[in-house]
Amino acid sequence: MDAKRLEELLSSIADGQTTIADAMERLKALPYAELGMARPDMHRSLRQGVPETIFCQGKTAKQVAAIAGSLLEEHESVIATRCDAEHMAGLEYNFSALVKYHPEARVAVIGNATIPVDGRSMFDTFVVTAGTADLPVAEEAAVILDHLGFPVKRLFDVGVAGLHRILKEVPALQSASAVIAVAGMDGALPSVIGGLVACPVIAVPTSVGYGASFNGIAALLTMLNSCAHGLTVVNIDNGFGAAMAVHRIFSSARSGL
Numbered sequence: 001m002d003a004k005r006l007e008e009l010l011s012s013i014a015d016g017q018t019t020i021a022d023a024m025e026r027l028k029a030l031p032y033a034e035l036g037m038a039r040p041d042m043h044r045s046l047r048q049g050v051p052e053t054i055f056c057q058g059k060t061a062k063q064v065a066a067i068a069g070s071l072l073e074e075h076e077s078v079i080a081t082r083c084d085a086e087h088m089a090g091l092e093y094n095f096s097a098l099v100k101y102h103p104e105a106r107v108a109v110i111g112n113a114t115i116p117v118d119g120r121s122m123f124d125t126f127v128v129t130a131g132t133a134d135l136p137v138a139e140e141a142a143v144i145l146d147h148l149g150f151p152v153k154r155l156f157d158v159g160v161a162g163l164h165r166i167l168k169e170v171p172a173l174q175s176a177s178a179v180i181a182v183a184g185m186d187g188a189l190p191s192v193i194g195g196l197v198a199c200p201v202i203a204v205p206t207s208v209g210y211g212a213s214f215n216g217i218a219a220l221l222t223m224l225n226s227c228a229h230g231l232t233v234v235n236i237d238n239g240f241g242a243a244m245a246v247h248r249i250f251s252s253a254r255s256g257l
Contacts, residue, residue, distance in 0.1 A: 068095065125176065125178045137182050207237055
């Protein structure tokens, strides 16, 4: 249950439109629902401002649809990540027009397109890639931030092999509230950006690269060893984690305004 629905329920009780028994029936599934193969967390939105996200990889289409249906009983919308064609077919079969799919990001949004929250429009995030091959991971981050109501600007293929490309964009980057820098190969782009801007920089290593990149481990180690102060690094190919890091930073900042 999200804060909006809980407030509506409490107001309905106070106005006499809902009985205590009816309210108890609504609340009995909290804090989580029991589905046997999964226990969707119904309180996560109250604690963190975002409903539980469904990680589809390793789950069947039937399991994904069941979890989504359970979460939608208490939330306006649900995000599903690492969603393939089979998962998507199951979601469309069960939820039809409620589903919007972003194939490059492999993200499905079930329900309302965005989660409107006051104050988020003031925080601009740049999602930046070193190369075009990094786009799927970058789009995972960008689509999720879009869904959460944060303004997103995309800046692609500005890797350090042609340093002039990123230097041209420095004035724009210096105006950002946060930067998500996505890179494979040598993973150097976040360090370069981190030395040029004052805002939080979230580094995302990708599994893009030749053999010695070790499926992203080389980029991960480069980012972890960055000399740019305060660089935040998430796991390999984890665009979702980068978006959530931005969400937490901005939510904390907004609560202090």
